[in-house]
Amino acid sequence: MAARRKADQLIASGQVMVNGTPAVPGQQVTPGVDRVTLDGSPVEPVSTSTYLMLNKPVGVLTSVGDDRGRQTVVDHLPPGPPRVFPVGRLDLDSRGLVLLTDDGELAGRLMHPRYHVEKEYRVVVRGRPDDAALRRLSEGMIVRGERFEPAEVRVLDGADGDTRLSTNGKCAGCGKRLAIRCSICSACASMGFSLVSLPKATSVHSGRTR
Template sequence: MVQDKDSGERLQKVLAQAGVASRRHAEQLILAGRVSVNGVKIAVLGHKVGIEDHIEVDGKPVERSERLHYYLLNKPVGVITSVSDPQGRPTVLDLLNDVPVRVYPVGRLDFDTSGALLLTNDGELAHRLMHPSYGVEKTYRVWVQGPVGINALENLRQGVLLEDGNTAPAKVERVSGVSKFNKTKGKPLEILEVTIHEGRNRQVRRMFAAVGYPVLKLDRVRFGHLSPGNALPPGAYRALSKEEIKELRSCVGL
């Protein structure tokens, strides 16, 4: 019979670190009775495991990751933020097909949105980065048909009422009044930068639509302190430096 240990790591944390799922999803797997330790099903949270324990999810052994990997991808338009797609569309993992371990995207970018996307097998870090309580900022460059009125800017800065509730206040700055991305029959396109710390589905697009300025193009230029910049063209990725990893973990209390 498997017994709880006074030492060791919590089962859900080990599953997250192994890249099986985020910590929250790992907890759901446990409660659903899909996880076993040394052949015994574990269906309660709080169970601790040691390095010698054999863990299975849905009958498949969990390979513990001795090394954690962190990558920054400049996601191009036309690629989905998913590990697989039943429709056969390219996924972000297709762009990282030579990475030696299975990594998972932290949060999502829409099919039509480009920019900074973090992928890792560090489930605990991913969980915290996606949780709004840690306040990790994401900055987007937004193209809309301008000029954008002062009232719309103030509404965005104070928070916009969406169908799933009010958004938190956002930082919004004008970047340019006219863009080369001009397909509106001579009407000026304005470029803005908006910074949020929430992660609702299609949030930036819905925010701008709510104040009367539908988004024509959207690019995430920064995730926390990470930015693709000019050195990382669309579709390219790189491993994070030790300093970047340390700063990323520090900002969420790890």
């Protein structure tokens, strides 16, 4: 990489190519999509941002601080990294994957509804939901005055009287998944199943954790 003036000189000399075509000043490129070369050698972007994944425990706030002195996700990070913030939120009583970064542009893309970033939750309930119960969850229902939107619900496995489900459902009233715990709790309770555990399994396609 080079300073702006030096980069302009390299472009003007025809040494910089984008997808095999000479670059022009001010040209926009997409990292990971467009191929940029300098004198025939690939040019890789240098990222100065920080990206961390945390398996948030139950009882920890998804926040950078708390005026009541409660533990936050930042308290569980190793010392020394740049100031980062959580992308989205995970309920106090839930556990699972939380992404923390100082990349505001990425955070905006992940959180804005227009990009439709899916989040998956592994729900453990007491008992074994039958096909009718799973169909009700999949088709959507009214929960505490809010509509629980249609969601993909899959049975993963079961043991000791519990059943592990996978769902990407959300509360339609808030348009987000911030109320996912109360929604799923109420939905399951309305059908006679108590919620044992609700870990968030995936987020922004970063991977899985249990």
